[in-house]
Amino acid sequence: MGPRDRWKPTTPSGRVFDIKRYSIHDGPGIRTTVFLKGCSLGCLWCHNPESVDPRPELMHWPGRCARCYACVAACPTGAIAKDAEGAVVVDRSKCDLCGKCAEACLYDAMQIVGREMSVDDVMAEVEKDRIFYEQSGGGVTLSGGDPAVQPAFAEAILDGCRARGLRTAVDTAGFSSNGALERLASKTDLVLFDLKVMDEARHRETTGVPNGPILENLGKLAAGRTEVWVRIPLVAGVNDGDENIRRVIAWLAPHEAIKRIDLLPYHSGGLEKARRIGKEGRFRRFEAPSEERIAAIEAAFREAGFEVRRGG
Ligand code: SF4
Numbered sequence: 174m175g176p177r178d179r180w181k182p183t184t185p186s187g188r189v190f191d192i193k194r195y196s197i198h199d200g201p202g203i204r205t206t207v208f209l210k211g212c213s214l215g216c217l218w219c220h221n222p223e224s225v226d227p228r229p230e231l232m233h234w235p236g237r238c239a240r241c242y243a244c245v246a247a248c249p250t251g252a253i254a255k256d257a258e259g260a261v262v263v264d265r266s267k268c269d270l271c272g273k274c275a276e277a278c279l280y281d282a283m284q285i286v287g288r289e290m291s292v293d294d295v296m297a298e299v300e301k302d303r304i305f306y307e308q309s310g311g312g313v314t315l316s317g318g319d320p321a322v323q324p325a326f327a328e329a330i331l332d333g334c335r336a337r338g339l340r341t342a343v344d345t346a347g348f349s350s351n352g353a354l355e356r357l358a359s360k361t362d363l364v365l366f367d368l369k370v371m372d373e374a375r376h377r378e379t380t381g382v383p384n385g386p387i388l389e390n391l392g393k394l395a396a397g398r399t400e401v402w403v404r405i406p407l408v409a410g411v412n413d414g415d416e417n418i419r420r421v422i423a424w425l426a427p428h429e430a431i432k433r434i435d436l437l438p439y440h441s442g443g444l445e446k447a448r449r450i451g452k453e454g455r456f457r458r459f460e461a462p463s464e465e466r467i468a469a470i471e472a473a474f475r476e477a478g479f480e481v482r483r484g485g
């Protein structure tokens with residue numbers, strides 16, 4: 174490094190927990206979805222539990238473990254041991270996330286989730302599929318977690334995409350303040366806005382936060398110039414009842430700019446991931462509504478004039 178190098182501008186960096194190529198559920202066409210770590214909500218049905226905490230986490234995959242115990246030897250804090258049956262167990266209270274077990278494991282059974290990436294790193298990844306975006310009308314989606322939890326990083330990625338002529342979408346849980354969401358919306362082509370439960374107490378009980386700020390943000394974005402699609406996770410017994418659906422439609426109907434609704438039936442895949450990061454106690458098993466119920470909800474939105482898709 175030369176004496177002047179430290180004065181050169183560096184691109185902002187942030188924490189990413191996954192980058193998925195060839196996604197067809199996060200906006201139009203074929204997309205690369207960049208998952209930023211950190212979310213303001215803690216939905217009990219979350220399908221990406223490893224996205225919620227903004228900090229890195231250790232993920233252990235028992236199904237991949239070959240019981241070679243290289244991780245036990247590599248761990249400098251004694252956080253990993255074998256139990257009476259020979260299975261590997263992690264004492265997370267002793268783990269400082271140094272990553273040495275992940276380096277030692279030849280079977281990918283230990284991973285640190287949440288890596289620091291610069292905007293340039295992200296751009297290099299998303300540029301790989303430019304040809305698919307151009308052929309399919311796709312682009313890059315920022316998801317999470319919630320990109321609004323890392324606003325400077327998210328904005329810089331959106332700026333980078335725009336400068337390269339790549340179309341973008343931002344998938345948000347909608348709970349943010351200080352105009353972060355409006356700034357992101359001004360830099361993207363599409364906002365995918367998650368809407369969960371209309372009843373305030375039920376929303377707080379199942380997501381950990383009130384829904385007032387979320388509805389306020391949705392109203393502001395719907396009045397802006399960026400296209401907004403509303404995405405509703407459908408969870409049986411939580412938000413699939415007539416009363417909730419009626420209230421969602423009544424709230425959305427006056428917002429002419431919101432034309433499309435994506436219905437995302439619950440699946441339990443998040444529970445296994447929660448176990449792998451040692452947080453199974455924070456999430457709950459739910460059920461998806463029945464096929465008949467989902468069809469009835471689709472019909473109700475269509476009748477109210479919305480374009481409806483299942484699964485995004
Ligand atoms: S290094 Fe990997 S495969 Fe070996 S015991 Fe540890 S987790 Fe299992």
Ligand code: SF4
Pocket residue numbers: 231247248249250251252253263267268269270271272273274275
């Ligand atoms: S990340 Fe480091 S401290 Fe934590 S279990 Fe692995 S080796 Fe041990």
